[in-house]
Amino acid sequence: MSEHMQLSLALCRIGLYTCFRALCCKGPPPPRPEYDVVCIGLTGAGKTSLLSRLCGESTDNIVPTTGFSIKAVPFPNAILNVKELGGADNIKKYWSRYYQGSQGVIFVLDSASSDEDLESARNELHSALQHPQLCTLPFLILANHQDKPAARAPNQIKKYFELEPLARGKRWILEGCTVDNMESVKESFGQLIGLLEDKETEPARI
Ligand SMILES: Nc1nc2c(ncn2[C@@H]2O[C@H](COP(=O)(O)OP(=O)(O)OP(=O)(O)O)[C@@H](O)[C@H]2O)c(=O)[nH]1
Ligand SMILES: [Mg+2]
Numbered sequence: 001m002s003e004h005m006q007l008s009l010a011l012c013r014i015g016l017y018t019c020f021r022a023l024c025c026k027g028p029p030p031p032r033p034e035y036d037v038v039c040i041g042l043t044g045a046g047k048t049s050l051l052s053r054l055c056g057e058s059t060d061n062i063v064p065t066t067g068f069s070i071k072a073v074p075f076p077n078a079i080l081n082v083k084e085l086g087g088a089d090n091i092k093k094y095w096s097r098y099y100q101g102s103q104g105v106i107f108v109l110d111s112a113s114s115d116e117d118l119e120s121a122r123n124e125l126h127s128a129l130q131h132p133q134l135c136t137l138p139f140l141i142l143a144n145h146q147d148k149p150a151a152r153a154p155n156q157i158k159k160y161f162e163l164e165p166l167a168r169g170k171r172w173i174l175e176g177c178t179v180d181n182m183e184s185v186k187e188s189f190g191q192l193i194g195l196l197e198d199k200e201t202e203p204a205r206i
Contacts, residue, residue: 034072034079035196036101040128041108042121043087046144049179050108051082054189059179064088068098075186078193082106092124099133104196106140111157111176112148122161129167138195139172140188147178171195 039047049059054073065086073080083102085095105128109121125141128134143157154176158164163174173195175188 032074032078033197034081035103035193036081036083037104037106037192037196038099038102038134039082039084039106039108040092040095040124041087041142042092042110042113042117042124043089044113045087045108045110045121046142046179047084047087047106047108050142050144050177050182050185051084053179053182054185065091067091073189075189075193078196080104080189080193095128096131096133099131102134102137104138104140104192105134106142106192108142108144109157110145111143111151111153112145118152118160125161126166129170135170138192139167139170140192141172141174142185142188143174143176145178146176147180151176171198 039051041047043064048062048065048069051071051073052059052062055071065084066088068083068085070081070083073082083098085091085098107125107128109125110117113121129139141157141161141163143152143154145151152160154174157176158174163172173188173191175184177185177188
């Protein structure tokens with residue numbers, strides 16, 4: 001056999017071996033990291049609606065959450081185990097009992113609610129931001145119901161909720177959204193996952 005043929009044969013063997021390895025020896029993809037996140041906000045803010053949409057579930061027959069509900073929300077690079085705590089008055093007084101173990105916080109508010117309810121939402125957010133079990137965690141604040149004419153813009157919410165002074169030094173994201181357009185919600189969850197990933201390598205920046 002000529003030297004040239006021997007070389008071609010060897011190259012052919014290497015090619016076949018490489019193809020075989022690529023096809024047969026590819027292990028399963030690495031598991032996605034999972035994070036435990038607590039989701040709070042007054043009743044009617046839209047917590048269940050947004051989480052159901054993210055899970056591809058119907059939002060037709062949603063009823064107020066009694067107690068809490070847990071959903072595993074899948075994203076390309078992580079899975080968020082979101083524990084939604086019902087926002088009715090008789091439930092929210094027990095919220096803090098369910099904070100333990102949380103790695104991040106999602107706070108949902110109705111941007112078009114009455115002044116009274118908005119003030120109540122602000123008080124709840126302030127309490128959460130200062131709670132010993134949550135104060136070092138990243139916060140995603142969703143100013144929902146942006147489709148309604150009465151909705152305050154995210155900038156107004158930021159001012160009214162005094163986020164700049166209160167959440168200074170903390171890691172937080174504020175996003176305006178509506179249940180009918182999930183693009184901004186998905187994007188902001190992606191940012192939250194970025195903050196949760198940071199947490200694994202960096203100490204909390206408080
Ligand atoms: N127009 C409008 N309605 C919304 C939006 N998000 C939720 N809703 C409606 O608001 C109502 C309450 O939504 P839920 O998802 O049950 O609210 P929740 O925060 O889970 O309430 P609790 O479980 O009681 O704490 C439902 O009728 C939803 O269809 C939104 O962005 N725009
Ligand atoms: Mg609910």
